[in-house]
Amino acid sequence: MRVKVRLFGAPREALGRCEIEEELPSGSTVQDLMDLLMEDYPALRSHSGMIRMAVNRKYVSLEAQLREGDEVAFIPPVGGG
């Protein structure tokens, strides 16, 4: 299955792009996707410890299961206001 990963802030700058497409085996979790991203994009590794993940615009745990077409987001520590 394919999912879209959106990037913001520091990790977006580190990678130089705001979107990635990843191919994963069906049944994969958010953690599986994280592992794959860290392997494919070493520039993201230094950010991974502080990242929260969102799927389809909601914060999720790393155990959450992904589905075909999901929009995943890499959410570094926020700082609005």
Next chain:
Amino acid sequence: MRVMRWRSYLLSGEGRQQMNEGATKLFEITTDELSADEVVGRLADPDIGAVIAFVGVVRGSTDGREVRYLEYEAYPEMAEDVLQQIADEIRERWKTIKEIAIVHRVGRLEIGEISVVIALSAAHRREVFDAVHYAIDRLKEIAPVWKKEVWTDGAEWKSEGWQKEGGEP
């Protein structure tokens, strides 16, 4: 709180009523310039006794360092959902709060420009203060919005970090 200087004030009912034409979003991420009056005008209910507007303004220095400008970024679709969620939480805690509008600006903001406006209304004044305080704290805690401080000699993404460990915010 380190980057912003806050102003909050009560607005009279008369001034507010003039701003009610034109339906707009109550929870919005925008690149447009913000005005407290305009956001207060999004609250359409005339049967209210008090409105509070909380205005976040870009401050010119942080930790003694001179800031040239701020660059705000958001995950806009999710951020608007999160702002709605914050409003739902407020109505759950303070039953007398009637209407809520939260608008955050993104893009390059100069010193002195408004980054966020939160407007709340209620029949009586007491709870609007607590509710608006909750709203800005919660926004800073969970809304997917980021800011980069740009100085003359560098730049940095600013955050106070995730405040709760693990689980969903």
